[in-house]
Amino acid sequence: MxxxxxxxxxxxxxxxxxxxxxxxxxxxxxxxxxxxxxxxxxxxxxxxxxxxxxxxxxxxxxxxxxxxxxxxxxxAQEPEVDWRIAPPPDDLPVSAPGAEVRAYVTQPRHLRRPVAYRPSFLERYQPNHTAYLPLDLREQLHTMGRSPAAQTPAGTFARDMLNRLLIDLSWASSQLEGNTYSRLDTERLIAFGQAAEGKDALETQMILNHKQAIEYLVLSPDNARVQTDTVIALHAFLSDGLMADPTAVGRVRRRPVEIGGSVYLPLALPQRLEELLGIVVQMAAEIADPFEQAFFLMVHLPYLQPFEDVNKRVSRLAANIPFIRHNLCPLSFIDVPQPAYGHAMLGVYELNRVELLCDVFVWAYERSCQQYVAIQQTLVPPDIFRLRHRQALAEVVAAIVRQGEAASEQAVKSKIPESVPPDEHAHFTALVLAEFAALHAGNAVRFGIRPLEFSTWVGR
Structure with a gap:
């Protein structure tokens, strides 16, 4: 640990x-x-x-x-050695039990014994009696993750941190799947819709899918619940445009699957999968401690493999539901090395051992807290209205500049796109005019306006 x-x-x-x-x-x-x-x-x-x-x-x-x-x-006469096992390159320091798991799963595939899904792994767990995370560890995690929004309505802290969370979690979770977008590329894509040059369209789609799934959980607290409908909705968002069979989006799988690089063979019967998915989610919903609940979802959703693909991504976002609901620091997986996470999941698949995943979970949560809790006091709360209409805002500002018009209320109203509801036109118009009041050559690039275009507009 x-x-x-x-x-x-x-x-x-x-x-x-x-x-x-x-x-x-x-x-x-x-x-x-x-x-x-x-x-x-x-x-x-x-x-x-x-x-x-x-x-x-x-x-x-x-x-x-x-x-x-x-x-x-x-x-005492000998040099002291840190109790943690020294990690190989691109990995994390882990506990002795975690190192045992890592040593096994990093063996060549032919040396590891093929295993099937074991129902007993789930059956041994009793919510609020069994615990993968020891009590003292959970207490320390609670201390680390406690936010200034602890006494506010569910989801307040996540909404306050939404801009940062959208970028960090979308980037880090996608990176664990091999996505090559940089964090800066991710920020440009999410903030301005600018896809990175030279990147595969599927990588861009993966990032945007994360953004939509995170917004689904954060912008409406009622969606952030541990229930089967939510898990399926997360899969629908995260797998959109990425599945070979479009009908598999947001649907429990109906065919066998294999896991690359693993000797684990997931369950194949569709009826049994639906039944077990319901049991896993119900058991998770009964767990009172948010950290144990999050970790349980990270263990058992990927182990069951209820969908044809995107199972780990679903589990990572589902693990954030307890943190959203309890106004705790979110888990962004920022800086988690892909090998560390991959080996931890192999330990769950092939050995039903959670020690290595626990090591990764705790390290990742501590890292996330460093990112969020420490800076929360200095952040300006995001403008949700602006966030929702940022694309329309960029279009209107750019259109007025390129057409050489004055930034007037009439000019703005004539260009409001259909994506902005009529009852929000007044608010949107005020937002656009406020942007023009602060617009200069240095920040016009946010709206795709080139320096020459801006200087030509100013000189009219």
Missing amino acids: PRLTPTQELDSLLELIVTAADGVGIDTLAQQWGTPIHRRTLQRRLALLVAQQRIEMLGDRRTARYRRTTSAAIR
């Missing part, structure tokens, strides 16, 4: 314990720590040191004293 406690803190705590030959109690350690530290936090640090066999606990929990173990004292 990825460790959220910095190595330096554990080393400092160990130094305090070493100085007491007969052991030291938690109250004394708290006093010696130097800065205020929550008792439960200190208990977790001590428990981790005990688990690493660097210290031992004497007595029961209430009267416990801690001292360095004999074996640790012997090792």
Whole structure:
């Protein structure tokens, strides 16, 4: 399990314990720590040191004293090594159990035993009794992901972060599928509809599909629910224009599929797939903790493979539903290496082991929090109206400039496209005029206006 406690803190705590030959109690350690530290936090640090066999606990929990173990004292003369397993290139540091999984799934395919779908993997899980994520880890994730919008209506934080989330999640999730769009290319495509030169049309479609699916969850909180209709809707958005069989979009698959590079053979019977999809979603809906709920969806939706393709993409967006509903930091998968995620999913498919995926999940969530929680205070809330009509806005501004017209209310109204409802014309007109009030040679490019076109318009 990825460790959220910095190595330096554990080393400092160990130094305090070493100085007491007969052991030291938690109250004394708290006093010696130097800065205020929550008792439960200190208990977790001590428990981790005990688990690493660097210290031992004497007595029961209430009267416990801690001292360095004999074996640790012997090792004190040796260089200390971080408990995490060093990652190969382009991968993440993982726990010892995660490393076991990685070692198995990175073997050549012919050395791994073919396996079929195991219903027992799902049957062993009991919502709110079984937990893939330990309680102390979930507590730390809650602390990391808590947002200033915690007491506001569901979906508030995600809407506040929508512009950033649309770009980051669309780019990162697509990149995990091999998409070669850069983050800047993704931003241009989402903000201005400008497809990157030299890219396959399917890559562009994949990015735009993510954008639509994210907007579906965020702009209407009622859509952000863990239910079968939502999962199918996400598949419809994410697979639009990408399926060999157009009728497979938003539909449980009706034919067998294989997973490239894996020896896992998913279930094939359509009736059984529909039944199990309903069970998986219902079980997920019963899970109270949003982090456990998100992780469960990331495990069992791809494992079932209910659709002909795009299953992992569906699971990544579905995993964000609990975070949207609880106003927690979203999970964008930003900077997650493709090999790390791919190996983690192979561990679920072929071994029914979740430790490596848990390592990736925790690392990815911590990275997402660094991206969102730290900058939330400095962000201006997005203008949802402007976001919804950005294409029409660009068209009208560009048309007025190229036709050499004055930026007047009459000129704007004469060019409002049909995509803007009549009852929103006044708001849209005011928005366009506000854009013209701030328009200059440096920002006109946002609307596809070339410098020469802008200077010609200004000189009229």
